[in-house]
Amino acid sequence: MGGVPGPDAGAGSVRPGAAGGSFAAPGVGLAGGHIVSDGMADNQLAKIERSGVGERVDACCVSGEVGIRKPDVRIFELVAERCGTDLTAGGWMIGDSPDHDVAGGRAAELRTIWIGRQQAWPRGEPQADRTVPNALAAISLLLDGSG
Structure with missing residues (x-):
C-alpha cells in the first residue's frame, strides 16, 4: 500500500504537520495515490x-x-473512478478529521490513518486503524509495509 502527502504539504515536500485528506491506492508508492x-x-x-x-x-x-x-462515500467512489478503479481495490484514507476523513474512509470500506497531532481521539467515535502524529509518519507507515 502507498500514500500521498495531503494538499497542505510544502512545495515538493511533506511538512511534518501537513494534513489533508488523501485516499491512497493499493500497490503504489508515493506516486499513484488519489487526493480527496x-x-x-x-x-x-x-x-x-x-x-x-x-x-x-x-x-x-x-x-x-x-x-x-x-x-460521503460518493466522493471516494468518484476519485477511484477517475483513476479507472473502484473502492473494492481497497486502500487507505489518511487525514486529520475523525468526522470527515476517518468516518469517510470507514464508510468507503478503506483502512484509515488518523493524523492526531498528539490529540485524544474523540469519545464515541470508531477508532482509526492507525494513529500517527503527522503526515510523514503516515507515509512512512505505508511505505514500510506496516500499515
Whole structure:
C-alpha cells in the first residue's frame, strides 16, 4: 500500500504537520495515490499545484468542484473512478478529521490513518486503524509495509 502527502504539504515536500485528506491506492508508492479534499476548488487545487503533490497522484477530487463532501462515500467512489478503479481495490484514507476523513474512509470500506497531532481521539467515535502524529509518519507507515 502507498500514500500521498495531503494538499497542505510544502512545495515538493511533506511538512511534518501537513494534513489533508488523501485516499491512497493499493500497490503504489508515493506516486499513484488519489487526493480527496473538502473545500473550495480554487483554494484546494491551488494548494495541490503549489505543493507539487498533484504531479505525484493519479487524480484529485475536491468537494467544491464536485458538490460532494467527506464523509460521503460518493466522493471516494468518484476519485477511484477517475483513476479507472473502484473502492473494492481497497486502500487507505489518511487525514486529520475523525468526522470527515476517518468516518469517510470507514464508510468507503478503506483502512484509515488518523493524523492526531498528539490529540485524544474523540469519545464515541470508531477508532482509526492507525494513529500517527503527522503526515510523514503516515507515509512512512505505508511505505514500510506496516500499515
